[in-house]
Amino acid sequence: MPRIGSDVRRRRRRFLRLGTLPVVVLAWAAAPALGAAADPAAVERGAVIYRGGTCPVCHHWEGQGNRRGPDLTDEEWLHGDGSLAAVRTAIETGFRHGAGRRFGGKYEMWPLGGMELDEGDVDALTAYVWSLHRRRRAADTLTREVVSRIAFGSSADQDRAQPVWDTVLALRPQLTLMLGNSVLAGTEDMQQLRLQYDKLTAKPGFAELRRQSRFLATWNDLDFGREDGGADFEKRAESQEIFLDFWNEPTGSPRRQQQGVYAAQRFGPPGRRLQVILLDTRYGRGPLWRVSPDEARRRELLGMGPYLANDHERARMLSEEQWRWLEEQLRQPADLRLIATSIPFVMEFTGRESWANMPNERQRLIDLVRDTGATGLLLLSGDTPWADVSRLDGEAPYPLWDFTSGPLNRRGTAGIGPNRHRVGQATREPGFGYIEVDWTAADPEVRVEVRSVANRRLLRQTLRLSELQPK
Numbered sequence: 001m002p003r004i005g006s007d008v009r010r011r012r013r014r015f016l017r018l019g020t021l022p023v024v025v026l027a028w029a030a031a032p033a034l035g036a037a038a039d040p041a042a043v044e045r046g047a048v049i050y051r052g053g054t055c056p057v058c059h060h061w062e063g064q065g066n067r068r069g070p071d072l073t074d075e076e077w078l079h080g081d082g083s084l085a086a087v088r089t090a091i092e093t094g095f096r097h098g099a100g101r102r103f104g105g106k107y108e109m110w111p112l113g114g115m116e117l118d119e120g121d122v123d124a125l126t127a128y129v130w131s132l133h134r135r136r137r138a139a140d141t142l143t144r145e146v147v148s149r150i151a152f153g154s155s156a157d158q159d160r161a162q163p164v165w166d167t168v169l170a171l172r173p174q175l176t177l178m179l180g181n182s183v184l185a186g187t188e189d190m191q192q193l194r195l196q197y198d199k200l201t202a203k204p205g206f207a208e209l210r211r212q213s214r215f216l217a218t219w220n221d222l223d224f225g226r227e228d229g230g231a232d233f234e235k236r237a238e239s240q241e242i243f244l245d246f247w248n249e250p251t252g253s254p255r256r257q258q259q260g261v262y263a264a265q266r267f268g269p270p271g272r273r274l275q276v277i278l279l280d281t282r283y284g285r286g287p288l289w290r291v292s293p294d295e296a297r298r299r300e301l302l303g304m305g306p307y308l309a310n311d312h313e314r315a316r317m318l319s320e321e322q323w324r325w326l327e328e329q330l331r332q333p334a335d336l337r338l339i340a341t342s343i344p345f346v347m348e349f350t351g352r353e354s355w356a357n358m359p360n361e362r363q364r365l366i367d368l369v370r371d372t373g374a375t376g377l378l379l380l381s382g383d384t385p386w387a388d389v390s391r392l393d394g395e396a397p398y399p400l401w402d403f404t405s406g407p408l409n410r411r412g413t414a415g416i417g418p419n420r421h422r423v424g425q426a427t428r429e430p431g432f433g434y435i436e437v438d439w440t441a442a443d444p445e446v447r448v449e450v451r452s453v454a455n456r457r458l459l460r461q462t463l464r465l466s467e468l469q470p471k
């Protein structure tokens, strides 16, 4: 049984019930679809059908392919000559019972990917897929896009309703950053972990946002697999694969080869260039030090957690490999940089998971910002049951801001912990983060907010890029 996402399985079942469909498909096969590819509106409509359908499960978000289906953007066509007619035939007839070439018959594709589509849909889909490989040379268009609306969030309880996505959708973010605990799986059983992701896939608002916004994600402990876990988690490699499958990481991506899910991406031309750096604070993280159970209970009343600061010189938040990679990223030119870290960076030591538990590592990042001369940097974090804005002065060459988002759909029960770097009031109201960049200003303005599920502004901070540079 090939391992296939459950939504495909569900659609397959539906397909099986539609006994008459293959006949209809045969009738369509004769219909010429020429002309459609020249029509940009058809290509656009095809893209919507593609993303909204089963195709990304096996061919990735933009046709790059993954381990279940081939790359549709390259020059090489496994079936046919790449003409419009050949692409249409491939989509209509699919590849079943070992008809595939690249995967030795291991993975199949049902006719129309198992979807119900009318003739106009198939025309549009064909036009889109056909156009994909021509666009490859210009692949930078996507990353050349100027990004000015970014949503971010952390901790989504998959066993509850998630109305928050509709609120996020209304803001039309071009980019959505998931800072970890996208599912509160908290299971070390990898089969179970996949099932928890399936629940998230089934949330209509989330599915819609995935269609409309580009997602970049890292993980925290509960989607990693062990509560407050790190390098000691034996199934971390397997868990990484599940994570990357869920987030549709292309087969050839470095994230499929490296240890950990850290990643970086840049958008926009010089002068309006955004860099997003997603850290992995799990895969290579060394052991945490704990206080006694009695002390832990006492701390709980103060909104604090059970950890001690581990100032051992070998205490590690990131692997050495990730540190080297991070240095390279920080040396890349960018105007605004967002570092996404699943746990708070600037927040005062609270005994909960945060960079403050490993002060040497925290200092190392601050030193790296100084040594690389990286400007325009903001930190985005999550994990805490409240949302917070923190500002660190006098340690890096310019103030370091950390915007910590609280849970997306569950009100925290724990008290708000102490934070001497706090700016304004923290809030336990569930919600998400939203950033708007006005690139047109001479000194671009960055508005960072935390909004509630009902779209009320809970926290707000406006910064100028000039404030994120040494004076």
Ligand code: HEC
Pocket: 004, 008, 050, 053, 054, 055, 056, 057, 058, 059, 068, 069, 070, 071, 072, 076, 077, 078, 079, 080, 087, 090, 091, 095, 099, 100, 101, 102, 103, 104, 105, 107, 108, 109, 110, 112, 113, 114, 115, 125, 129
């Ligand atoms: C369950 C996985 C799966 C799904 C879903 C799926 N495909 Fe495929 N697709 C494949 C496999 C496997 C092949 C054949 C690979 C081979 O020949 O080894 C393929 C081949 C193709 C090809 C031919 C590629 C070539 O190089 O000749 C096209 C075009 C294509 N798919 C488009 C689509 C579209 C459009 C959708 C959505 C309607 C879709 N596929 C859905 C798995 C899938």
